[in-house]
Amino acid sequence: MSAETTKERTMPETPVKSKKSNVSFVASVKLTIISLSLIAATVLVGAWCPQEGQVGREKVFEAFGEKAAPVLIQLGISDIFHTPWFLFLIALLTLNMVACSFQRVFPKIRLLRQPLPALAGDAILRLPYNRVVTLGPTRENEEEIAVRLASVLKKKGFKVTRSTKGDARLTAEYGKIGRLAATVTHIGLLTLVGGVTITSWTGFNGFQPVKLGDSMSFADSQHSKLWVGSLPDWTVRVNRTWKESYPGGEPKQWYSDLSVIGKDGEEKKRGVISVNNPLTYDSVDIYQASWGLDSLELKFNGQARELPLQTMGGRHAAFLPLDSDSVLIFSATDQTPDSPLRLFAKRTEWEAPKKITEIKPGQSIDMGGVQVQFSRLLPRTGLQYKRDPGLGIIYVAFAFIMAGVMLAAIPFRQVWASVEFGKDTDKDTDMEADTGSAELSYEEKADKETDLKTQSTKVLYIGGRSVKARVGFERLMDSLVEEHFVAESEASSSLEEIKP
Amino acid sequence: MSDFQIALTNTAGISSVMSFWVFVASNGFRKRRDIMVKIASFVLIVGFLALTIAIVARGVEAQRFPLSNLYESLLWFAWATMGGYIWLRRTYGIGQLGWLASLTAAVMFLYGSWLPQSQHEIAPLVPALVSYWRQIHVPPLIVSYAMLFLSGLCGLIQLWCSGRSRAVIVASATILTAFGAIILGTFYKVEVLYLQLLFVGGSIVGVLLSWWSLKFVSEAHINEKNANVYDDISYRCIVVGFPLLTIGIITGGLWANHAWGSYWSWDPKESMALVTWLSYAAYIHLKVHRELSAEKLSLVAVIGLLLTLLTYLGFNTLGFGGLHSYGQFK
């Protein structure tokens, strides 16, 4: 007797529409796809066109010229993330997600606790993956074969449940936790929407360049139109701010020493911030965002005066007009703390400024009876600040989303098996080889059956499915069945052939 | 850069080119195909190991995590593409993805070697990049790009195996055009609007044409078994690449919040990563709900590949600007 195996694979390539009868359009995946695609397209346009909120309106003109820029501004494309269109799409997706999550995704958690029903051979044959193995006459009974299969599956990481009804059926699952993927991800997405809403209704943020020694308040901060938050009444004083450079001169790090000053003028907190290292007070975070030179402090005969510095290439310049034709130019650099100040003069009729002299920090020169002293360069620190009350919730959402998508990577596999008494012969298995069986007389058939019984032939039905890694699953099952069942039944059947 | 490192990187580059040609040649020899695929894969494994050591050596030499500019990220991308293929071959026993994977790696090596010397040198970091977040944020992204790239390549093979050769040709031409735009943008002074048009316009036209070409089926070429296998692998790559992309985007948000005080600022590159993320979310829903045939899903994976390419290389080279311009050097 030879071992016959049949593979029946249903081809899932033809699109099988999932049951949608009781699902409204609001909760349909079709709407998800439509809104995801529209949002993606809108964000793509927003990524392409410089956004006013980020880089300012001038950039839009710079990029598209005087003709096209006003059109883009008019259409809202240069501020696309605040247009009613974008907000509408987000609302649509949120609505879709809420409806879908509650109607279809969350109810599936129940499936996790439900045990898989044990299936009989003919039901197993309807599974996407299925195989029938006719085992040669063995001394093992059905029960023992099932136990053996269970231990093989367990070795492969499956959780096996044996039927308790006394039949030799089993079910096995692998990666069941992967089924939580959709639930966890969607809880995360809903939480994200919640967190973002809280922030947008109560949070604020802003940016302010602050000169050394000056203080910053929060009066100029930005927040959304729908806002129920409040602004702090304390201010931030810049005690010291400096930069650190690489030997080559490239900036390495910027620092600011800040004090939080209460309404009563008292120092509440003090700390040094740097890029990637903010200061937090009263749930407001203050970040080092940029750094530059602000102004030049000179002393004329001991009287201090500040001149604003302008960036010109790698250097900074301050201008002191003398009359309508002539100007003094001070050129400074912050390369090293003792870099000298260069002094130039320029008259309208001259082609280029003329260098007069250099002054080291702290030194002074005599110019027509006036003592000009280079006292210091005043830096300016760019401070970014924000209060973000939804942040904690958003971080929780991030954790859920990350966990959820990682769970989605786990292939979820289900296996059903049933060892039955050799009744398969009048079903699919031997049919192909034995096409004439339909014409067998009743007696012959009965004979065959008793024959099988006495030889105690058993048939292993095994099937299963894995939506996420179908082919890998099928390879796994094939090798498992071949190694542990087909090979053996072949071995025993060849023994059989030798014996008589 | 030390000679040791250069030698190893060159070994990796050369072995990717060699394995590509052995893969191509394997199609000419029916009988010896299996053994040739084995040889090609072996050469690729050698290259992968050489590249692994090269990257580690670069990190040791630079005294920092070796992923901070375009050149280094290309090395990582090639590394992940080779590694991804080796992993898929181990689990699925497939060979034919190999020639596309080695071609991709080889192209990335070539592209990297053409970059100006300043990119190859180990340079000090700008203030914004001095952070431990860099090594948390960037590697998952680069590896996810490689996995998503592989999934698009599997999509091409799936289309081929299901007899859609015309769609494959159009889709491949689209990918080449997109990459051509990136090469032009990197090495030549071309008006950015034309570059963007070439990439985005070319992709839209190409995808629509390929979609339409799905109608043409050459029955003689159909290999249903392989089509199924590649459909499955394409999904597998996405299911691995998608969480990595998610982790990359979220840790990027955490870093941005830490450094600038805002986890999301609609920076062009950020937005683009979101577009890519959303499109793969769409793919996953389409797949789970079996809304589309395997062939159409393969094309969705190809669209994903184009978006991944735009996110990874397109934004810096095609003049989209933004905060993430560290990869730029012009």
Ligand code: HEM
């Ligand atoms: C906004 C509307 C959305 C709707 C209506 C929706 C709907 C669904 C549905 C019905 C499922 C299948 C549940 C199941 O069969 O077990 C699902 C799964 C999933 N969804 Fe969504 N979804 C939406 C948005 C998103 C987004 C934006 C993401 C982003 C990551 C996402 C991630 C996932 C993941 C990871 C799964 C699990 C897939 C798997 O089992 O492999 N969903 N979604």
